[in-house]
Amino acid sequence: MPSGQLRFDDDVVIVTGAGRGLGRSHAQQFAARGARVVLNDIDLDVAKEAVAEIVAAGGTAVADDNNIATEEGAAELVKHALDEFGTLTVVVNNAGIINYHKLEDITPQLWSDMVSVTLNGTYFVTRAAWPTFLANDYGRVVNTTSNAGFAGNETLVHYGAAKLGIAGFTKALSQEVAGTGIHVNAIAPMAVTRMNRDAFFGGKESASDDWRDDLKSGRVPMGPPSAVSPTVLWLAHRDTQVNGDVFSTSSGKVSRVGFIVGEGYFNPDYTPEDLRDNVDAVRSLDNYLDPVRGTGDELALIPPLFQQ
Structure with missing residues (x-):
């Protein structure tokens, strides 16, 4: 069985939505293991702050503020990675938005914004990276779906629809690359982030030195982004041969999500x-x-x- 640290010294990684939260944690952990990382975020200032932290720790990273909700923005992001580092081996589609509304309050604009960033952004960035992956017969795509997509969550109809679309995108695309050096998987993460902390626990963040204590006491409902990122790194590594799977990951627990079909009832003349x-x-x-x-x-x- 292989042993030793999973390293990324030969990898160039794009992480979208990397200025804060999950994306920032992913980028930091990739860089700590030798990857050259492009941190994409619509807020360039926070992306630069995250890059500065990585560089100060001895890593290699650059900031990018292209809008991945557009075809042009995604193409420029990939071009930036190629121009800066000469290649591209990993795409982590993390960017997304979240807001809470019942169906009657979800306007067409709210729906469109959700789909544009969350689902279309995943498609645009992956498609922009695809020619490089095909030419090299190698690549890793890690998408970000959500338990709200396949389990449901009230006031998240638009969010759940976009996230379940990403799961379908992942499953179908993984079959197109079966037998190649390109692998496509997804995570369904649950973590305390800036986007969800107000909805879950009144804006409170973990107050102890060890988030495990706050989780045990019930102060917070889940662990931090750093407890999710190892799953992303595992799926992005060249030694990992998993393809087409979705993994729920939160607070140290990682488990495969299955989309199953029951044995059912059979009668060709049924009524x-x-x-x-x-x-x-x-x-x-x-x-x-x-x-x-x-x-x-x-x-x-x-x-x-x-x-x-």
Whole structure:
């Protein structure tokens, strides 16, 4: 079994939304292990502050404030990485926004803004990096979805929709690169950040020297970004062969998220009444299928059912 520290000395990493929170932590941990990092944030001042911290610690990093919610901005970000460091090996799509509204209060503009930054930004940056990855037959993409996408959360309809879209993007794209040196995965992180602290606990941050104490006492609901970043680094490393997975990661717990299909109820001549009368079988997740190779996994089960 491999041993030793996972290093990134030959890697150039783009982290979007890297000025604060999760993205800043990801960038710091990449740089501490030898990566050259491009910290992208729409707020250039905070990106520069984060870069200064990395450089002061002996790392290599540059700031970038291109708007990844546009095709042009994403292309300029990738160009910046290539111009600065000559190559690109890792993209961490972390940028996103969050706001809390019930459906009736989500205006078309709020919906559009959410999708533009969170989902479209992931697409634009990945697509801009893609020619480099294809030419090198190597690359790592780590996207950021959310438990709010696949588990749901009231007042986060727009956020959940965009985040679940990222999960679908991850699963589909990973199949396009199967068997190559390009791997695409996603995390569903939960951490105390500037974006969510007001909603979760009145703006309070961990007050003790060890966040574990505040988590145990119930003062905070989850750990800091630094407890999430190791999952990102693991998925971004060239020795990691995982592809097409989503991992929930928070407070030291990391676990694979599955999108499963139950055994269900089968009757080629079924009626609405049949579903009413067999609702338990329809809803059951016993004997489930995990369609890791795509929709074909489920479709392959249909012909044998006709032979029973």
